[in-house]
Amino acid sequence: MLDEVLRPAVRVRVTDRGPSGPLVLEVTDAAAIGRLRAALTTTGSTGAYCACHGDLGFDFLDADDRSLAVVGFHHAVTLRWSGWEDGDARLRDGRAVLHWLADQGLPEPLAQEERRRHERSEAQRVEQSWIAAAPPVVRDLAEVAANASHTNGVIPPDLYDRLRERLTAAFPGPLERTGVLLAWYGAGTGRLSGYPVHEAAPAPLLAETPIARIVETLLTHPDDDAIAAGAIRHLRHWKSRPHLKRDLATIPEALRARLNLS
Template identity: 30%
Template sequence: MRAHHRNDVDTLTDVIYEGTTDMTEGAPTTARLRDVLNRAGRVVIVEASPDEANSADVAQIVVTGAEIADLARMLAIVDGGTGDRCLCDGWPTIMVHDATGELIACWTLHHQSGLRGTGDCDADLRDGPALTEWLAERGLTGSREVQAELAVQEAEEDRRRMRWLQGAPAGLRDAAKDLAHPPGDDLEAWAGQLRDVQARLATLIHHCHPDAIERIRVLLAWAGIPAREPGGGLKWYDMAVQQQLLAEDPDLILAALATSPSPAQLDGAAQLFGSLDWTGAHGRRLPEPVRSLLVGHIQAAGTDPMRFRLRHGYYA
């Protein structure tokens, strides 16, 4: 492996953060990007982030001649940019050299769908999949492999969300569907919509289940769904249900579990009583008979995370 040259890496880092000459100000546009590529003698594309671009063992291609114009078409962006910058370093790295060999631009792809370095913020590609295929046809298959992995993950996320929606109580499914809607590019707007839906959900659950004990049991069963998900963890929609439970009287929650709780309700109880919100306010210990019911459930049919928490002093 060829050793990294610190000066080379510093040059790349400087260019990627300072931007292309005359492009450090203003929003990114396709016209500005093509102006740079019109001055290119060669373009080196490396399947690595800028700080690894000089490594000898990473795949790379050199684009020259008419293929630079092809690349320019593939790199067309949505004018104006996103107004934001991704926190990751990004890859592949695209290094543009002029006819004398001088490095005049260094851009990075982000999530195979955005481009950095063409203005004062990142910009979405007009056709990320087309660029991915263009690179793969020339031997750089990393982006295509990542896209395939992301597609698998997205499909599983959709299936997980559908399982949660199918478990939503009657009368709450429309609100649940809105609550489970994935975030878009405008996270601030999405967060505002999420708060509105959570408030609507609280109103609906009280309307559909005015009796507190019944309402808590319904929420516990719903809150138990993520406990059986193979990936573990809580999504934003799972946490919204947990917040509804945390808004209930804790003594009534314990009362709702004291008499013949279902396995699904005990799953929800394990999630709730293991949460930082609950333990921070009420501690880890549970009163009888809830303690014995929950411990027995975990010992008989609990998940690994439930058993882990039990071994480390939760519930008991």
């Protein structure tokens, strides 16, 4: 239906940041407009609307300079048009639109999408590494937590109890269990903030672990970089423990220096 509406178009105005943004490109070549129409082929409605205004807007005009349709381009994935009443439409090949833009002398949207793809790929690799670092006995729960990062961003509350129960059964020795938790917590991005939601899964269990047990675990494994990484991440986060300042004061100075906590 959209393609039929666009058939009389002799000019396309491309705007940045959605249909109401600044003009960045204008095309009047008939063959190029035809290729754009083909690139905008959709495969059906998503049944929903993207929350943003879109990355780009395409305003198609006829020979009398009348606007035939204004189309919003969202993340190289969907299109928005007022002629559809049941949500945005899914593009058959969003990258075809980006390549069309590059051919018209506007390469940045394609370059931006390439960066996004690289970031998504890297995030997926790190996520899989974090799941693999989870103790086998709770790896399925790690996947549940990871799924939360892609849905509502909230780890199911009962997951912590299930983690505690399984880890206690699999590692009855408190020091071994603490070491396992620290090593897992140190995996993934390793960031102190701005990390994916799922990487916080071990945090509540570490928060309830006595600081003396964490210290003993570190002293028992002086050369274990994975355990040290988890301890650094845990103890350098300002909200990691109910009484963090007091707990930090109990850590031997040499260990504080090793963990860069001084």
